Amino acid sequence: MLRFLKNNLKNSSKEDNEKYPSIAKNLDKNVKQLNKMFSSDKNSDFASREFVAQYSNNKINIFYYSTIVNGDKLYTGIIQPLLENVGETLKNVVTLEAIEELSTYEDVIEHINSGYVIIFEDTLDKAFAIDVAQFQHRGIEKSQNESVIKGPKEAFTEALGVNVSLLRKRFHDKQLINESLKVGERSKLEVNLLYVEDLVNNDVLKDVKKRINDIKSDNVRNVEMLEQFLEERPYSIVPSILYTERPDKAATYIEDGYIVILMDNSSACLIVPINFWAFFQSPEDRYLRFLYGNFTRLIRFIAFFITVFISAIYIGVTNYHSEMIPPDLLLAITAARERVPFPLVFEVLLMEIAFELIREAGIRIPNPLGPTIGIVGALILGQAAVDANIISPIVVIIVALSGLTSFAVSDVSMNYSVRLSKYIFITASAWFGMFSLTGAFIVWISYLSSLKSFGVPFFSPVTPTYKSPGNNLFRKALKNEIWRPGNIKPKDIKKKQTE
Template identity: 40%
Template sequence: MSDFLKRLFSGNSAEDKSSLGKVPDDPFSERLDDNVKQLEELFLYPTNDTLKVRALNIPSINRSAKVLFIAGAADTDMINDHIIRPLLASQPAEEGNEPSVDGIKDNILTVSGSETIADFREAVRRLINGNTVILIDGEKTAIAADTAGFETRSVAEPTREIVIKGPNHAFVEAVDVNKSLIRRQLKDHRLVSETVSVGNESPQNVSVLYLDNIADKALVRNVKDRLEKVDKDAILTLAALEELIEERPYSLFPSTMTTERPDRASSFLLEGHVVLLMDNSPDALIAPITFWSLFHTAEDQFLRWAYGNFARIMRLIALFIALLVPAAYLAVITFHPEMIPTDLLLAIAGTRERVPFPSLLELLLLEITFEILREAGVRVPTPLGTTIGIVGALILGQAAVQANLVSPLLVVVIAITGLSNFALPEVGLSVMVRILRFGFLIAAHLLGFVGIALAFAALLAYAASIKSFGVPFFSPLSPHFPSSRDLFMRPVLRKQQLRPQSMSPQEDQRAEPEGGGGS
């Protein structure tokens, strides 16, 4: 047992609750000192100075009591103001009319959440979760008051999903804060927040959020079943959970996604998706998703119709460029040179003349360099970041051209491909495209445009066939369903009345817009 507690307080929180099984669930004794001693032993007092004990005398019952809490987990100000002060200030009661433990809990303490507990295991569990335990002499029950005060950072701006226009809240690591951010957006009494615990050894709570009147019951059950089936000792973050509940862990296509924006999570909820939240994860997991969830951004709906759709058109072009342009370049210069206007063709031939490598090798060389540059760029300390960018893009490209390693046109091709890749909003989509690009390169090298076409057909068939929690990837475009038609383009907000039927929401119609059109 002591091993467990040692590990517990040496900072390995993954194991925290696994120790609980070893804590005896003996009931409290009536002697206050025995109870305190037992708890002190459990927390390895005095080696471990984490358990704080404050002794006091409660005037109303004229008995001694001890207030116990864990330094760092509980909020000491709150304990001062809402537990110790009210206890000390309580008026002495008449003989035979002293308040019971419940009476103290209900009528003297001024914390909002408190319960009575009766055994040591529960006491330990409460203490490590930041509660304060009040033991009273001569009582076999104790009071556990909710005074959790873990350090959290304050709500900040999103870092990945940045918008120019629109709300700028982002999720933080505390699940309560995240829930409040969502509730602030969605003031609906039917927004359900269920708790499912995952992990065998050290269970963590996962909050399953959905709108009861909209989300498909079967879908919610499916997600919860998946969560319950997770067979793993400890799950620390949503990212790990994401991989455990998805259907195709080896596939390039994601079947869930995360967002750090409460407004985005709320709009997913409104369309009947399920949102998962977990402590320590500064994002929300959305399930199920479709291609459109990956392709859209929050800002598309915030901007006016024309501006939002313009951005989407650009993104669509970027998607195709990022996926196909290096392959198309290779196909054109090796199989279909007639496509290039003659002047340009001569220019390309002139620059390629001095490059000793075949085009495929040249492309792979630069492509891999670019990928390394990107990977390095993530990890370079910020002050160096810009320097690396300049070194990479300018010096390396320039030098490679001058050294006749690559042709100048290729630098342009790779640069525009890389740039387009950055335009893709979701990290899953973006990485997927980066990997698929190499596949298309090989296909183009083997059979030119025919190779690209066949690879594309197979890719499309795969993408169209997969489902995320039973929802086809391209629905409601294909298979076709009545929907708000918020697909490649979005209609004006007034016309987005239907919810996507592929999610089989219970209420398929959004509220009718009020007033006549164009007023």
């Protein structure tokens, strides 16, 4: 039934496209058509101008959105030459770089939307498009969410061209391809795939392109949304695409044969295919010296385990295996709990949810109010709740620890999956102690290991094994990184020439 409806919809949209007549030789007809299509009487920034070209003495009409084009460029590069210069064809007259010839109205609409100026000339059944776009965007700023101490600070910004330039600056290779695709049915936006032609795995590349072309949505505004259209398992607890705002991180992946996906309107890029380990890595690990880098990695993995398991283990051990706690600690916890009115599980959940609230409020709160959240959170939820015997102090420690360590998992998506997993494990251990906790852990691990990101197993190259730079849980010294990650099957596996 649904499928039938879908088919119907598809057909109707096709008919829509076919409604446009072809471009006529008569200028007036074209102008009328275009004005109708863009509702020029209502659309205030849709501009058109008519004049007679010097070189051919034909009437000319130009169309553009005044808000997204560069006015100076338009005047000095197009209008002035057309009015004054003499030449054979339009292309000789206009001094600006690229002039495209368009033959359908679809192309015309698309180009106007992208900030082009469209020129119609009487007696010609085609239009010319010249790029004078000037979309507004931020400048290049410091990376906000993936900050480093040692290493470059630049971050992507919401302009595609700038982002590509940031990447090309980092990787000088003639094989670095910037392939452009269109996405969206109604609003066609540009998606750029960056990869190294003689490294990238063609199957993965084909798969990515196919998935982008298969998107039938009217509008895909930015990479954050594109990510959700691309992934295989939208309901999965773990992400399968890496999202980063750091051009240096993206460049490292390009070098190894990964594909980077960029779009306008996003100050970040997507990297595919990806594995589990990449979500815990920061580019700083490789900028720091061997020992220091590995030390931070170790800390991060410990933090990961604490985040996921500490609350669950606390519940499991205290509720089911109290013999395990050393007697001094046991008596201390017991004494603290004597006057707490709730069961321990409830106590932990209460505190965990309170912490999530603080975190959520911290993100949403307007900046000037920021400091208050700290006071409210720390004082009311920590101190006062303990004094009021609502929770025991040890639970505050446990939850604070699990909350604090969760920030060490810096990837936004992984951070959420870690936090959600935490609740799965809390439920499991509240149910049958360490028995069900272990069971849940095994199921969880086996689920992760069965996942694939664009055909690449999630735990590879550790298991299944592949040749790799050894940059997983820990990393090797840079000069020992001989191979590219074999799990993504690059065309050239050797990274360092050893002779």
